Amino acid sequence: MSKTAKQAIGQKILAAFRAAGATEVAPDILLPAETLLDLYGEDIRARAYVTQDPIRGEVMLRPDFTVPVVQMHMENGAEPARYCYLGEVFRKQDHGDTRPEHPRDNEYLQAGFELFARDADADAQVFALFHDILAPLNLRAAMGDMDLLMDAVRALPLSGARRAALLHHIWRPGRFARLLARFAAAPAPRNFADATAPWTGLRSPAEMQARIDRLEADAAEMPLSPQWVARLERLFAVQAPAPEALRQLRAIATEIPDIAGAVDRLERNLALLSDRGVDVGGIHFDASHGRHTMEYYDGMTFSFSAPDRPDWPPVASGGRYDALAAVLGQAQGRAIPAVGGIIRPGLVLELGGRILGERA
Known part of the structure; x- marks a missing residue:
């Protein structure tokens, strides 16, 4: 499918984000590698395209939009704001030395929305926005919460x-x-053992x-x-429609009390989504959902996938990333909670191209 057709779908999604109050921004395509390496560690090299500039040093083709958007926002202040964007990202998708039979795109279009806000319903706002935009495609909605898992790990007697x-x-x-x-x-x-040999090496x-x-x-x-291993494995394995998952998590919280706060937040988010007209019974909750997304998510995560295309990546994905916003804002002494997500216009096009307001 042509880039022009994908761009046209991307512009429709962008218009929906602007209608939700977002300001359009256009981050650079070539980004300093140092910041991304500090955030992700050396693992990012396996997926990003890295090159060397004689003046700027090591740089990367943009692997995603969130980091440059957060940097831009924190440099200009840490007040509530909404941003949207449309452009290419570049990631190494396939491993090995030979071309696979069905290679995934290394360069593809993303349309995204980022919300910086201290509102208690920010998670529900973003999830509901993506849910409504994508409703005509009948996608499978999934949700997780990295806060649950991290609180459980912090509770381990280690x-x-x-x-x-x-x-x-x-x-x-x-x-x-x-x-x-x-x-x-x-x-x-x-x-x-004690040794008399001389020290060698860089250390x-x-x-x-x-x-x-x-x-x-x-x-x-x-x-x-x-028993702690069993508790952790049982928590990480929770998969069910969201209301049933909530019941299971309540039971696990009696054994891992430190996750009770995260379970309360999940219950609140589901109630807020229901108030916004989302059928929470149709959301699949997977406690390990966030472990397969970007590493900076530290709260709610979500995705919308094509149920008949298990070989595809999610059509849309996102989540909360408060820690990332705090890290990138610390140089200016600023911090604000943040949540956002992206939609892949190319996959929307392959599914017929209909979005909010274009129901068949």
Whole structure:
């Protein structure tokens, strides 16, 4: 399908975002790599296109819009605001050395909406906006909440270092599971024998000793009890229509009281969505939903997918990212909660191109 046709759909979505009070912005395509690497770590290199500029240093083709939009907003103040945008993002989608039979687009169009607000109903506002715009496509709505998972990890009876390691890998389910299994097992003995050999390598003796001290302290920790592993696995596995998921989460909160606040917020968000005319019984809640989205989401996450196209990425996705906004605003001493999302006009076009106000 032509770029012109995708752009036309993108402009319709953009008009719907503007009608919701958003100001259109156009972030740069070429972004400083330093900020993105600080936020995501070196993992971002596996998906972004990186190049070198003789003056600006390392730069990346825009892998998403949220970071530059947040930077722009924080530089100009941290007051309530709504923004929308339309443009290309660039990501490496396929791995290996050979071209796959059905390659995914490395350059594709995104239309997005970002809300900076302290309103208690901001999550519901954004979800309902995307729900209404996409209603003619009969997509499958899904929701998660990273706050639930992170609060549960913070509640584990582990050292701060071990909890931090689990939180760092919470978006990488395989690594997280292996780490959890290691923390639940008896520690392997370590023997750091004294040696008279000279120090070599880039690390200093003090850095090496600090590393040895951390490993010895970790080996001395008691293993995580099986009941905590079971509680965590049961929480991460919750999948059900939103009202039923809420009931299951209430039951789990009796065993992990630290998630009660996040469960309360979920209940409030579902009530607010219902007030906005959204059938919450039609929303699929997946406790691990946010683990498969961008790493900066730290609250509600959502997606809208084509039920007949399981091979596709979500047609739309988004969520809350308060911590990202705080990190990018700290240089100016500013912070404001934020939630937003994106729609892929190309996929909307393939599904017929109808959006809000164009029901068949």
